[in-house]
Amino acid sequence: MSESARPRALEIVAVATRLFARRGYDGVSVRDICAEMSVNCSTISYYFGGKRRLYLEVLREQFAARGRALDQAVARSADPREQLAALCETMRDLEAEHPHFSALLARESGGPGPEFQQVAREFEAGPGGRLAELIRNGQRQGVFRAGPRAEHLALVVGLMLNGLAAARVFESPDAPGATERDYFEAVKTIVLEGLLAPPGEAESGHRLGKQSAKPRGPLGR
Amino acid sequence: MSESARPRALEIVAVATRLFARRGYDGVSVRDICAEMSVNCSTISYYFGGKRRLYLEVLREQFAARGRALDQAVARSADPREQLAALCETMRDLEAEHPHFSALLARESGGPGPEFQQVAREFEAGPGGRLAELIRNGQRQGVFRAGPRAEHLALVVGLMLNGLAAARVFESPDAPGATERDYFEAVKTIVLEGLLAPPGEAESGHRLGKQSAKPRGPLGR
Numbered sequence: 001m002s003e004s005a006r007p008r009a010l011e012i013v014a015v016a017t018r019l020f021a022r023r024g025y026d027g028v029s030v031r032d033i034c035a036e037m038s039v040n041c042s043t044i045s046y047y048f049g050g051k052r053r054l055y056l057e058v059l060r061e062q063f064a065a066r067g068r069a070l071d072q073a074v075a076r077s078a079d080p081r082e083q084l085a086a087l088c089e090t091m092r093d094l095e096a097e098h099p100h101f102s103a104l105l106a107r108e109s110g111g112p113g114p115e116f117q118q119v120a121r122e123f124e125a126g127p128g129g130r131l132a133e134l135i136r137n138g139q140r141q142g143v144f145r146a147g148p149r150a151e152h153l154a155l156v157v158g159l160m161l162n163g164l165a166a167a168r169v170f171e172s173p174d175a176p177g178a179t180e181r182d183y184f185e186a187v188k189t190i191v192l193e194g195l196l197a198p199p200g201e202a203e204s205g206h207r208l209g210k211q212s213a214k215p216r217g218p219l220g221r
Numbered sequence: 222m223s224e225s226a227r228p229r230a231l232e233i234v235a236v237a238t239r240l241f242a243r244r245g246y247d248g249v250s251v252r253d254i255c256a257e258m259s260v261n262c263s264t265i266s267y268y269f270g271g272k273r274r275l276y277l278e279v280l281r282e283q284f285a286a287r288g289r290a291l292d293q294a295v296a297r298s299a300d301p302r303e304q305l306a307a308l309c310e311t312m313r314d315l316e317a318e319h320p321h322f323s324a325l326l327a328r329e330s331g332g333p334g335p336e337f338q339q340v341a342r343e344f345e346a347g348p349g350g351r352l353a354e355l356i357r358n359g360q361r362q363g364v365f366r367a368g369p370r371a372e373h374l375a376l377v378v379g380l381m382l383n384g385l386a387a388a389r390v391f392e393s394p395d396a397p398g399a400t401e402r403d404y405f406e407a408v409k410t411i412v413l414e415g416l417l418a419p420p421g422e423a424e425s426g427h428r429l430g431k432q433s434a435k436p437r438g439p440l441g442r
Contacts, residue, residue: 022332106387110245110328111245120390120391124392147410152407153407154391163380166380178376186373189374190374190415192415194413195415197364
């Protein structure tokens with residue numbers, strides 16, 4: 001693609017991303033995308049060769065942004081704890097700026113189409129594998145818990161980091177909607193520290209109006 | 222419904238659950254369900270009045286099982302830590318016995334249909350709210366971390382407890398598939414304890430072949 005063609009192609013991808021996230025692959029036609037942009041439908045064929053390849057482009061861009069987030073987080077520090085904390089923050093900012101990935105993922109996760117499967121496989125074989133690597137490093141260094149395999153922990157952490165749209169299904173009808181900030185603060189707390197209060201906090205439970213709780217060791221250890 | 226009619230109706234719900242989980246609401250017709258069971262299609266109309274109400278029944282049954290899991294976990298102990306640990310185990314067994322809910326949820330989470338929205342709302346206003354309550358209790362007693370709101374933590378925990386099907390999108394193409402046991406062991410570790418190793422474990426990091434890690438306090442506290 002020539003340099004001058006790039007801005008128009010990027011604009012098509014941006015509009016397509018928003019529409020696919022909102023209505024799913026089957027709910028969007030090339031005609032819908034053209035109508036939204038007031039361009040001739042042949043423009044999309046010219047740049048992408050059709051809807052299927054445009055969707056592949058949309059997915060590749062979204063997954064690539066996640067790959068960069070992983071790279072940035074790993075580059076930020078040599079300490080796996082700080083890498084994971086940085087990843088939670090980068091993913092929060094990514095979700096706030098581009099809320100389409102968690103929606104696309106939620107749409108596809110029940111029965112991924114061939115395009116999504118292809119791009120997810122490419123990602124997991126490449127940058128996606130770095131999350132398990134980060135966790136494995138932390139386990140080797142003794143700063144993360146030994147026990148569950150890094151791949152299984154990465155499965156759960158990956159879900160949390162990309163699951164805001166899916167998590168909203170469990171949102172209380174009475175409580176006001178959680179923001180990305182609320183969600184990722186909860187993720188970061190749970191991922192790094194878990195829900196168990198450190199012994200000091202449990203002992204000072206009186207500041208929350210209770211004296212009854214006795215601090216104990218973590219369950220099952 | 223008369224008592225004698227019940228087994229046939231339950232059988233229809235069981236077959237429908239499996240098909241809806243596999244192919245989604247739009248991918249299943251009443252005819253498909255009848256063909257699978259070798260019954261006349263009028264039987265479904267007779268018991269359920271059509272596909273939409275059959276799907277509502279499927280969803281209500283699945284959500285009700287989650288409600289019972291919450292009740293059982295809460296009844297098991299007065300300690301919120303043990304309640305949450307029990308919930309992880311009950312949900313693991315539920316996923317192993319009935320792997321359809323996480324698949325139904327994954328299908329619906331991207332753009333929930335009116336039936337799913339209705340049943341999810343009913344659930345969140347009732348039994349679903351008890352997860353946030355469990356976490357809130359733990360925070361009040363000082364055994365769970367103060368900080369993030371219980372509703373936001375419940376959003377993340379709810380996603381993990383019901384997200385196995387969605388998490389599989391992030392499964393490594395090289396690693397063998399995680400079982401329910403692997404997944405829920407990882408969830409339980411992360412939810413209750415987080416990834417940070419307790420100081421003792423970090424100090425004994427040499428047993429994993431590294432001496433470099435120095436134990437530190439949890440991040441950001």
